[in-house]
Amino acid sequence: MQTILHPANTRGHANHGWLNSYHTFSFGGYSDPSRVHFGVLRVLNDDTVAGGKGFGAHPHDNMEIISIPLSGALEHQDNMGNRGIIRRGDVQVMSAGTGIAHSEKNHNPDQEVKFLQIWVFPNQRGVKPRYDQQTFRPEDRHNQLQQILSPSPDDAGVWVHQDAWFSLGDFDAGFATDYTIKKPGNGVYAFVLEGDVTINGQALHRRDGLGIWDTDSLSIQADNSAQLLLMDVPMSL
Structure with a gap:
């Protein structure tokens, strides 16, 4: 990773x-x-x-x-x-x-x-x-990740010409979840909108960004009430 x-x-x-x-x-x-x-x-x-x-x-x-x-x-x-x-x-x-x-x-x-x-x-x-x-x-992103963007008009959210998936989460303090990267070779850029979260052991605060690649999944924990944007994108241009 x-x-x-x-x-x-x-x-x-x-x-x-x-x-x-x-x-x-x-x-x-x-x-x-x-x-x-x-x-x-x-x-x-x-x-x-x-x-x-x-x-x-x-x-x-x-x-x-x-x-x-x-x-x-x-x-x-x-x-x-x-x-x-x-x-x-x-x-x-x-x-x-x-x-x-x-x-x-x-x-x-x-x-x-x-x-x-x-x-x-x-x-x-x-x-x-x-x-x-x-x-x-x-309410569909309360203590869960809500997909808002994908590569397909038949999938949840708006769609783009790219193998990318975006998700939003609105988490209560102490909530924990895992995220599985959608496509081999993709990475995830996590952006903290509000609050504090820990992702794969890295503490993050309001408006911090963390890029993660060469892994299959992320572990996410809300250290307090938090809002998070995940952007799952190809790493190769």
Whole structure:
């Protein structure tokens, strides 16, 4: 088993006033050659956007882009005609493929929106762009791992062009469980949203990240009330 630990206070940070963003991997003005990606996981940004503010229309291509709101409401619009608002409990995905332009803004003028923006390298280039969002029941991740993303439209959650599975857990203090990695050769990047957990003997705290590979499974224990995101991804680009 191999691991890499990214404590919360080692992340890149950019505060633009309207946008306060923490970068687990190199992004924008933050560049660290040792922290460019974890397997096909390329971007993990922890963003807070001020009321009424947001990102103007901008392009992407050949990337799977996942947004997970933590609080507030995030408004999406793209050049395919999609418009939507996502809130805590929702997950949004875009397959940028041959090219897409979209904008994201805080839907509310008087409160912040907090969300995770995650980019995953696809296993197919030049696919037809698409957009989707789904709502998940928070009670379905109480003391269990709730799958929110997979490689298949026939499986639970939104889907992406990659052999990746994402799961969320909302754990009571003392809860313990195991997670079996979905595909040989995959690793898992664990990101602690709230609280404290111990994974395979490694203590983790709020917004810490831990990458684990060359193993088949993880043991997870909540040291207190905790929320956890697991990203099970191929390690080879």
